[in-house]
Amino acid sequence: YQQMLERYQADLSDNSNTSSLLKPDIRSYNTLIAAYSNVGSQESHEYAERLLNRLLYDDASIGPDNDSFSAVFKGLAKGQESTSAMAYERILSKKEKYQEENPSRPVQLVAFDYLRFIGQDSRCNNAEISFRLLHKLLRSLNDGSLVLQTWERKKLSLACGAVMKSLLRKRSE
Numbered sequence: 001y002q003q004m005l006e007r008y009q010a011d012l013s014d015n016s017n018t019s020s021l022l023k024p025d026i027r028s029y030n031t032l033i034a035a036y037s038n039v040g041s042q043e044s045h046e047y048a049e050r051l052l053n054r055l056l057y058d059d060a061s062i063g064p065d066n067d068s069f070s071a072v073f074k075g076l077a078k079g080q081e082s083t084s085a086m087a088y089e090r091i092l093s094k095k096e097k098y099q100e101e102n103p104s105r106p107v108q109l110v111a112f113d114y115l116r117f118i119g120q121d122s123r124c125n126n127a128e129i130s131f132r133l134l135h136k137l138l139r140s141l142n143d144g145s146l147v148l149q150t151w152e153r154k155k156l157s158l159a160c161g162a163v164m165k166s167l168l169r170k171r172s173e
Helices: 002-013 015-020 026-039 042-058 066-078 084-101 111-115 127-143 150-172
Strands: none
Touching: 026 042, 026 066, 042 066, 042 084, 066 084, 084 127, 127 150
16 A cells, blocks of 8 residues: 555656546545554554645645544554554544644544543553543533533443543552
8 A cells, every 4th residue: 555655656746647647535545544554553553644644734635534533543542552542642632633723624523532542541551641531521521512422421431430440550559
């Protein structure tokens, strides 16, 4: 996939024959992001994040959608690296910023973006980041900018318990 994108970029820089090229759209980007995210390795996540950044900054005419961010989040939730929590928070901040700067684009924050990672800090040992994410989620629910779906309520309850348990465990160490 990466070779295909690199070849596409090389063809674009050779302006002689761009009219005959197929140009990537949001589906092709999302397919690649999802493919990299499904691998679950640190390297594949970096490729997925590079593609997301390309949508955010280099190919802004297309721009990311909920599926773009969701695929990256899914890959982070699969990962085993201790940096997953920080990467998750970084991607979520990019999504929040993109939403603020592009209100007409179909990207919105959803509770599951938060819940996908919160409470999994026993795996990544980063209770403080999970607590910050939980706090953001609860604040957004309180001010009405997020709506919690019925099926997400149990996940929220479990996430709160897991974060509190992790924080208590960390304090006792």
